[in-house]
Amino acid sequence: MKFSDFDSITWEENRQYYDTCLIPFTGLTGSEGPAETVLALEKLRDFMDMVEKPFRGRIVTYPVLQYRGEHFIDLINELCRNVKSLNFRYAIVLTAELEITRDELNESDLVLSLPNFRDLGTKDVQALTSEKIQELWMEGVPL
Numbered sequence: 001m002k003f004s005d006f007d008s009i010t011w012e013e014n015r016q017y018y019d020t021c022l023i024p025f026t027g028l029t030g031s032e033g034p035a036e037t038v039l040a041l042e043k044l045r046d047f048m049d050m051v052e053k054p055f056r057g058r059i060v061t062y063p064v065l066q067y068r069g070e071h072f073i074d075l076i077n078e079l080c081r082n083v084k085s086l087n088f089r090y091a092i093v094l095t096a097e098l099e100i101t102r103d104e105l106n107e108s109d110l111v112l113s114l115p116n117f118r119d120l121g122t123k124d125v126q127a128l129t130s131e132k133i134q135e136l137w138m139e140g141v142p143l
Helices: 008-017 034-055 072-086 122-139
Strands: 020-028 059-061 065-067 090-095 110-113
Touching: 020 034, 020 072, 034 059, 034 090, 034 122, 065 072, 072 090, 090 122, 110 122
Parallel strands: 020 059, 020 065, 020 090, 090 110
Antiparallel strands: none
């Protein structure tokens, strides 16, 4: 669900069911032309759909972080830290354009970077991302 699907009352009533925050990151620099920008946004939207739809009752998607600059890794790490300290158990960063790893985004619990799946078809990407999310949740379940 999108963050905007909640008001304060519905959030308080249902927050226990939503333990995972999805933080989409476009990674634009501002030097892209309009056509390139549209393509980047469409690619991110399509990748987000792959992740959001199967887990609609557990993941809340936060606003997209559109631009990157010199300290974007620090900013994303700070966002992950903040959402986990206030509302969520897990923070997942999703990007369709940049090769980013969890080593760089050490405050995230999972990084889904589409370029890291470049040799896979759409169905395989969807299956692998679903598997990774489920593995994350299973690791967090106490024995």
